[in-house]
Amino acid sequence: MAENGPFGAEDYEQVAYTQRLKAAVHHTVGQMCDNISEESGVTFSRQVIAAMSEATMKKCGEFAVDLELFARHGKRTVVNADDVKLVARRNKALERHISLMADSLVSEKEKKKSKKAKKVTAPSNTSDAENDDSNMG
Amino acid sequence: MAENGASFKLSTVEKIVKHHFQDNGKTRMNTDSVKLTTELLRLFVLEMAARSCDQARSEGAETVEVEHLEKILPQLLLDF
Numbered sequence: 001m002a003e004n005g006p007f008g009a010e011d012y013e014q015v016a017y018t019q020r021l022k023a024a025v026h027h028t029v030g031q032m033c034d035n036i037s038e039e040s041g042v043t044f045s046r047q048v049i050a051a052m053s054e055a056t057m058k059k060c061g062e063f064a065v066d067l068e069l070f071a072r073h074g075k076r077t078v079v080n081a082d083d084v085k086l087v088a089r090r091n092k093a094l095e096r097h098i099s100l101m102a103d104s105l106v107s108e109k110e111k112k113k114s115k116k117a118k119k120v121t122a123p124s125n126t127s128d129a130e131n132d133d134s135n136m137g
Numbered sequence: 138m139a140e141n142g143a144s145f146k147l148s149t150v151e152k153i154v155k156h157h158f159q160d161n162g163k164t165r166m167n168t169d170s171v172k173l174t175t176e177l178l179r180l181f182v183l184e185m186a187a188r189s190c191d192q193a194r195s196e197g198a199e200t201v202e203v204e205h206l207e208k209i210l211p212q213l214l215l216d217f
Contacts, residue, residue, distance in 0.1 A: 017156075018156070021149065021152060021153050021156065024145075024146070024149045025145070025149070025153070028143055028144070028145050028146075028149075028182075029182055031142075031143035032142065032143050032144075032179075032182050032183060032186060033186050035142045035143060036183075036186045036187060036190060037190075040190055040194075042190050042193055042194060042198075042199065042200070042201060043199065043200050043201070044186070044189075044190075044200070044201045045200050045201060045202050045203070047202070047203050048189065048201050048202060048203055048205070048206050051203055051206055052182065052185055052186065052189075052206065055185065055210065056178060056181060056182055056185075057153070059178070059181055059214075059217065060150070060153045060154065060157070060174075060178060061153075061157045063154065063174060063177065063178075064153070064154040064155075064156075064157035064158060065157060065159070067154065067166075067170070067174070068157075068158050068159060068160075068164050071164060072164075077163050077164055077165060078164075078165045078166065078167055079164065079165070079166040079167065079170045080167050080169065080170050081167075081169045081170055081173055083170060084170050084173040084174055084177065085173075087174075087177065088177060090216075091216055091217065094177075094180065094216075094217070097176075097180075098173055098176065098177065101172075101173060101176055102169060102173060105169050105172060105173075106169070
């Protein structure tokens with residue numbers, strides 16, 4: 001219980017937590033690299049995968065700091081899609097992709113909402129919902 | 138968007154991002170922003186892997202080594 005030395009029990013817990021997050025990122029990066037090497041026939045060494053996950057963690061930290069500052073600048077405590085768009089602003093293609101994805105997420109949500117409203121008002125009428133689907137596709 | 142292949146779990150990304158927030162506990166994320174951040178990270182990793190793969194190939198190597206990653210990393214970081 002009583003930790004003698006520079007690190008207390010809380011510090012060890014913190015380290016264990018970040019290690020778990022790092023392991024999760026490492027796992028996913030490994031999977032993505034496997035997919036690419038299946039397509040291209042070039043294999044990735046273990047060190048490269050470790051370095052890539054380290055870079056990804058660092059980048060995620062940068063994103064987090066930016067997102068928090070953008071939200072605070074907008075006098076909000078909740079990070080929203082516009083903040084992520086700002087993070088991606090320097091790369092035009094990336095910004096466009098993120099904007100498109102944000103729009104599709106919003107329209108998806110509205111579709112769900114309108115479907116729910118329809119179900120409440122007319123539960124037997126499903127033809128309208130099907131028409132909506134064909135319009136989207 | 139195009140969901141082919143592996144991607145990060147939304148809960149993992151949210152935990153990492155929240156871990157880096159400065160004023161603890163106050164700032165939150167809505168679901169859309171978590172999804173978009175996950176997409177951003179997915180593209181970052183895919184781009185990193187694809188570029189280092191290209192670099193290794195152009196040098197005639199069968200395996201991607203750290204030296205290949207080192208060569209593409211500066212431009213990648215400028216692009217993200």
